Amino acid sequence: MDDTPEPDENFNDREMTITLTHRGDAPFLEEKRRAILQFRDNARELPFSLDIPQVVIGRSKEADLCVNDHYMSGKHARVLVIHNFYYLEDLNSRNGTTVNGKKVTFMRLAHQDVIQIGQTAFRFLQMDAIDGNYIKRLNLQAVQSLALAVEAKDPYTKGHSERVAEISEHLASVMGLPSTHLERIRIAGVLHDIGKIGVPESVLLKTGKLDPFELELIRKHPVDGQNILRPLNFLGDILPAVYHHHERFDGGGYPTGLAGEAIPLWARIVQVADTYDAMTSDRPYRKALSKEEAAREIVRCSGTQCDPAVAKAMGEILAPGKPG
């Protein structure tokens, strides 16, 4: 577990690419075309469509984000994060990128558009059964892209999702959970705060006390997270961990106030990992605690905020003499 902060200078210019990737050979395209058509048939209710030659990569209330490319070369358009704002950029695609019928080379996007694009890309990938491993890898990349979109809004959380993922997996392994669960718990860790994409920066970055309305906005993020991920079938098993990661063992948490073992186990694991990482990271309003201080704090919260079994596993990981 490495909690050394990394330099931030390039972070806000990090590229978040959510483009559809294609290998371009003819049989592949034929398969792809069939997958798309089937996808479209199954998706009458969904607020977007995919077609050839026009590929709609996302649609939201405000914009249809279309990329026309007869050859589906993989060079369509991409989404960039620059100084906490999202932009759509055309990548010299053969026929240009269109938004609501107008060609654009570069335009600013609303956060909601980005969520829609991410979900569309996910759904598209889900339909693609051509190469299971290839798709699995792309799915994970898309998961990470969404998590990065949240971190881009708050530089203080840089690397948070990856660290929570790593700690959650480590805890689950120390607790003896089956190996098939470990990768899923890791994904739950990556995505646990995805709902924060809907929280305005003014609230997310506020250093002073939050007023009740702002608190309410922050407290909505597990619910928003579940709503964002719900359409993605392949993430169905991790939704409870995202939804319940702010519950407390004594029932004083949110959004439901569940207590004890009624809280899904993966959520109790992510909760401890999240708490530990928050305590050991610098925030605008306080300095990071040392690993030893954080370990003591987790033990102190055992049975109130934290599940005692998970807190015990954390204690084992952080026991003196163990490499952090």
Ligand SMILES: [Fe+2]
């Ligand atoms: Fe959270």
